[in-house]
Amino acid sequence: MNKILVSGKVEGIVLKSNDPINFLGTVDKKTGIISDKKHPLFKKAIKDTILVFPSGIGSSVGAYTIYSIKSNNVAPLAMICKKADLTVATGCALANIPLITISDDEFLSIKNGIKISLDTDSSILSVHQ
Amino acid sequence: MELTREEESALKGEQGETMQMAYRILVATGEATDAEKLIPIEWAHLSGVNYNTIGDAGEELLSSVSKDARVTVKTTLNPMGFDIDNVSNYKLDENFISKQLSIKNSYETMGVIPSFSCIPYEIFDIPKNGTQVAFAESNAAIHANSYDNLKTNKESAFSALASAIVGKSPYSSLRKEDTPNITIRMKVKNPNELTYGMLGFYAGKLGDTSVNISGLDEMDQRQSKAMCGGMGTSGTCAKFIFGEGDSNTEKIDFDEKEMQNVHDELNTAEKGDLITLGSPQLGLDEISDLTAKLKGRSFQKRCMVFLPRTVKEQAQKIGYITELERAGCEILADCCTCLTPLISKDDVDAVTTNSIKGAFYLKNSNGVDVNLKSLTQIVEDETR
Numbered sequence: 116m117n118k119i120l121v122s123g124k125v126e127g128i129v130l131k132s133n134d135p136i137n138f139l140g141t142v143d144k145k146t147g148i149i150s151d152k153k154h155p156l157f158k159k160a161i162k163d164t165i166l167v168f169p170s171g172i173g174s175s176v177g178a179y180t181i182y183s184i185k186s187n188n189v190a191p192l193a194m195i196c197k198k199a200d201l202t203v204a205t206g207c208a209l210a211n212i213p214l215i216t217i218s219d220d221e222f223l224s225i226k227n228g229i230k231i232s233l234d235t236d237s238s239i240l241s242v243h244q
Numbered sequence: 245m246e247l248t249r250e251e252e253s254a255l256k257g258e259q260g261e262t263m264q265m266a267y268r269i270l271v272a273t274g275e276a277t278d279a280e281k282l283i284p285i286e287w288a289h290l291s292g293v294n295y296n297t298i299g300d301a302g303e304e305l306l307s308s309v310s311k312d313a314r315v316t317v318k319t320t321l322n323p324m325g326f327d328i329d330n331v332s333n334y335k336l337d338e339n340f341i342s343k344q345l346s347i348k349n350s351y352e353t354m355g356v357i358p359s360f361s362c363i364p365y366e367i368f369d370i371p372k373n374g375t376q377v378a379f380a381e382s383n384a385a386i387h388a389n390s391y392d393n394l395k396t397n398k399e400s401a402f403s404a405l406a407s408a409i410v411g412k413s414p415y416s417s418l419r420k421e422d423t424p425n426i427t428i429r430m431k432v433k434n435p436n437e438l439t440y441g442m443l444g445f446y447a448g449k450l451g452d453t454s455v456n457i458s459g460l461d462e463m464d465q466r467q468s469k470a471m472c473g474g475m476g477t478s479g480t481c482a483k484f485i486f487g488e489g490d491s492n493t494e495k496i497d498f499d500e501k502e503m504q505n506v507h508d509e510l511n512t513a514e515k516g517d518l519i520t521l522g523s524p525q526l527g528l529d530e531i532s533d534l535t536a537k538l539k540g541r542s543f544q545k546r547c548m549v550f551l552p553r554t555v556k557e558q559a560q561k562i563g564y565i566t567e568l569e570r571a572g573c574e575i576l577a578d579c580c581t582c583l584t585p586l587i588s589k590d591d592v593d594a595v596t597t598n599s600i601k602g603a604f605y606l607k608n609s610n611g612v613d614v615n616l617k618s619l620t621q622i623v624e625d626e627t628r
Binding site for chain 2: 118119120121144175176178179180182183186199200201202204205207208209211214
């Protein structure tokens, strides 16, 4: 764990993307489903996952999208990135979704579909085998 | 980030949910921008005002937050979607108007000064040198850092609002002494405001947080605003440092070739169906100059002129507005070319403008083509 941007304690199944996510235009804010055909997570639901991706990209208005998906109860439990960008940081802060950054090695080691626990108070990110 | 005991307590929610959210935003922003602490600010300028950009989610958030959030420092804000005095002349639906008015109301409830302007540096007094502020509007942040001796991050809509509520902002790189690793050398001769806009756009693509810039002549307000607007459009960079930089900086020329590349990227039409002036909004000097240029002439097509309401009121007293309306201008206060809902691709194929910032957003958000011309050229070609 490199940085804690928004603190929290959760446990859930990883949904991982090796491509960045532009929340404005890639994620349907009503359903929480990735709606961009070109995105590797196309048709996947982010609801109640631990969303792992390199970073956010695109307009800062995307932060409102993160707030909306939380208001619509289709948000991830937490987000984990390699690089903290302002859109995802402020979006998660608004929506109170835990957000941390991790190293490249940690990013590589987290596989899609595994179960992980995150507790920012004790700086623990652990993988359930 | 190092927080004081009081800041920690607010982050835990001991000062209420609104304060907790505001601190959560400042901490997340601070961590993302490598700030080690929060520092007091004296002035916040907010973006996230136009319903066209923030939509229902923004409107709902502001409506909810404004129930108990109040700003604690001087706070001004960006343009909204229309001028209430003449909105009925444009095809905007009732929903847009009511949602926009709800946003306006939320900000006013929070104690924000209803300036609806992207040029706060031109219509408010500038605090003393080195004052820390929190400006979200990109051209205003760049102008504040580069020309006004103020210090600001390039805030997001959220960090600026949180800063306005808390009265503090993250102490990030732009607030510290900055030594850019790139110097752009201006090589284009006889530049006009369009040239400076393209120079800013080019610099914004290359710079990370700040750039050195050398070879500039004396610039007027229109030219410096154009350069700040251009830079704010193309990247994250938010400060010009005027000078050559030291020997370690990479030197890059901005000559005719680079300028042509920017021009080709943004100029997509030979002529426009209508003209827009103001992105950033026009100040009183520019209105005065425009009035002089239009003496005895009239536009042969629609020309929308965007300005802050305070400037409109001053210009009215001096008689500029009557003169501009005689010349065929549509005068629009409280709104701006940038992200305007008043221009739709259903009615308009292409727009002529002298603004690089305007061009970028007309193309990318409104979906219309753009014909770039300097103001002098616009007056020459489009009026009789």
